[in-house]
Every structure is written in C-alpha cells, then in structure tokens.
Amino acid sequence: MELKDETFRNFRDFIYEKSGIYIPDTKKYFIENRLGKRIEENKLASFDDYLYMLKYNNNISELNVMFERITTNETFFFRELQQLEVLVGHIIPKIKAELKPATLRIWSSASSTGEEPYTIAMMLMENPKTAGIKFEILASDLSESVLQKARAANYGQYSIRNVPQNYLKKYFKQLEGTNYALNTEVRSKVKFVQINLLDASKMRTVRDMDVVLCRNVLIYFDKKAKISVVTSIYESLKNGGHFLIGMAESLHDVTRAFKPAVIDKTVVYQKA
Numbered sequence: 001m002e003l004k005d006e007t008f009r010n011f012r013d014f015i016y017e018k019s020g021i022y023i024p025d026t027k028k029y030f031i032e033n034r035l036g037k038r039i040e041e042n043k044l045a046s047f048d049d050y051l052y053m054l055k056y057n058n059n060i061s062e063l064n065v066m067f068e069r070i071t072t073n074e075t076f077f078f079r080e081l082q083q084l085e086v087l088v089g090h091i092i093p094k095i096k097a098e099l100k101p102a103t104l105r106i107w108s109s110a111s112s113t114g115e116e117p118y119t120i121a122m123m124l125m126e127n128p129k130t131a132g133i134k135f136e137i138l139a140s141d142l143s144e145s146v147l148q149k150a151r152a153a154n155y156g157q158y159s160i161r162n163v164p165q166n167y168l169k170k171y172f173k174q175l176e177g178t179n180y181a182l183n184t185e186v187r188s189k190v191k192f193v194q195i196n197l198l199d200a201s202k203m204r205t206v207r208d209m210d211v212v213l214c215r216n217v218l219i220y221f222d223k224k225a226k227i228s229v230v231t232s233i234y235e236s237l238k239n240g241g242h243f244l245i246g247m248a249e250s251l252h253d254v255t256r257a258f259k260p261a262v263i264d265k266t267v268v269y270q271k272a
C-alpha cells in the first residue's frame with residue numbers, strides 16, 4: 001500500500017504528538033511496512049483512512065495496536081547486567097544505609113514485557129546486601145499489549161536466555177514446550193500500569209521514587225521530548241534519588257539537573 005509523502009508527514013506528526021517518538025524522513029518505509037498490514041486487517045482503503053480512524057474515532061484500543069506496531073519492545077532478562085549489579089550491589093545498599101526508607105520504591109518507566117522490573121526483583125531477593133529489604137516496583141509502558149504480556153509473565157527462550165540456572169530453577173516453572181512461567185512471589189513485587197512518558201500530568205502522579213529506570217527508550221525521542229520525559233522523571237524522584245538510562249544512552253545536551261557518578265564503569269545519575 002502506497003504512503004504519500006504528505007500523509008507520511010501527518011502520520012509522523014500524530015505519532016510524535018502522542019508518544020514523543022520521532023520518525024525521520026529516511027524512515028518512511030518503516031511506517032509503510034509496519035502499518036500497511038494493519039490497514040488491510042482493518043479493511044481500510046488507505047493510510048489517510050487509517051489516520052482518520054486513529055484521530056477522530058476515539059478508538060483507544062486501535063491506538064494501542066498502532067503503538068505496538070511502531071514501537072520496539074526488545075527486552076530480555078538480565079539485560080545490561082553490569083548496570084543492574086551496580087544498582088543492587090551499590091546504590092540500593094547505600095540508599096538503605098543513608099535514607100533508611102520503610103519501603104524502597106523503584107520505577108521501571110519503559111518496562112516493555114516486564115523482564116527488566118522482574119530481573120531487579122529477583123536480584124534484590126538474591127543479593128545478601130539487599131535480601132530482606134522491603135521494596136515495591138512500579139512498572140509502566142505506553143503499550144497496553146506489552147503490559148498484558150508482562151502481567152501474564154510467561155516467557156520464551158529469547159527472553160530467558162541470560163537467566164542464570166539457579167534463578168531459572170528457583171523462580172521459574174517450565175511449561176509445555178520451551179516456555180517458562182515466573183513464580184507468583186516475584187510477580188507480586190511488580191505492579192504494571194499504563195503511562196505515556198510524554199503525558200506530563202500522568203507522570204506527575206508518580207512521586208517519591210528512590211530509583212527510576214528509563215532504559216533504551218530515550219533513543220527514539222527527539223531533544224524536546226527527551227527534555228520533557230527527563231524533567232518529569234526528575235520530579236518523580238525523592239531528593240538524593242537515582243536515575244538510570246540505557247548503557248549506550250546519554251543525558252548530554254538534555255539536562256544538567258542530575259549529578260552523574262561512575263561506579264564500576266557504569267554512569268548513574270543522582271537528583272542533587
């Protein structure tokens with residue numbers, strides 16, 4: 001199905017306005033490929049019809065499907081482990097000793113299908129420095145369909161490929177075939193809600209966090225959207241709270257509000 005240049009620009013602006021994700025001109029094919037099929041599935045005649053449906057039919061579930069098609073939900077357990085080890089082995093024991101929170105509050109703000117927050121929950125339960133600590137993890141994403149998968153917590157080979165054997169044995173149950181179900185204890189530590197990082201008023205509902213992670217999503221945003229997200233996250237943290245972005249990402253040119261520190265070759269940001 002053909003996507004006219006003008007319709008592409010309208011689509012791009014609509015996606016940017018709703019999600020902060022910026023699709024450059026060079027990626028017109030991306031919209032064409034990812035959404036072309038959806039137009040056929042909806043038995044529509046053109047991209048213009050689909051855009052009209054999304055804009056004016058107040059169809060939230062179709063908007064969610066569209067987000068699901070255009071976002072990259074790539075994630076897996078124990079991703080960027082070096083950084084998570086710094087979080088669980090250094091940052092959290094320090095918070096525990098200095099701030100002594102009754103319940104430690106962590107927010108995985110682009111959690112995708114849940115592997116990131118569940119990994120942190122398991123690591124906190126396993127590490128002798130944090131075992132026994134009371135914690136709760138809020139996990140959120142733009143896409144309702146990835147959140148449904150996160151709540152169901154059944155994972156295939158790709159997701160679990162880096163899970164150490166002792167964790168696999170202790171926290172997962174093998175289902176028929178190659179799928180694994182995460183146990184209820186770990187699942188009970190994480191609460192999933194839908195939050196668009198660009199929705200400043202919804203972001204304001206999250207407060208008093210000790211740690212916020214926003215990993216491997218800022219790369220899809222332009223500078224203006226990044227500033228909006230990072231400002232909201234700053235407000236959601238307690239004074240002295242910590243902020244982690246993806247290991248290949250940077251806050252250079254986005255904000256100077258956080259104090260960066262390097263621990264075990266990993267950059268962590270702290271609300272001053």
Ligand SMILES: C[S@@+](CC[C@H](N)C(=O)[O-])C[C@H]1O[C@@H](n2cnc3c(N)ncnc32)[C@H](O)[C@@H]1O
Pocket residue numbers: 018019020021071072073074075076079109110111112113116140141142143146195196197198214215216217246
């Ligand atoms: C590549 S995944 C990263 C998952 C995990 N943080 C990790 O590092 O493995 C990026 C996630 O960001 C979500 N996302 C994209 N735009 C978003 C927005 N505006 N608000 C909230 N989540 C968003 C996508 O739906 C996707 O699940």
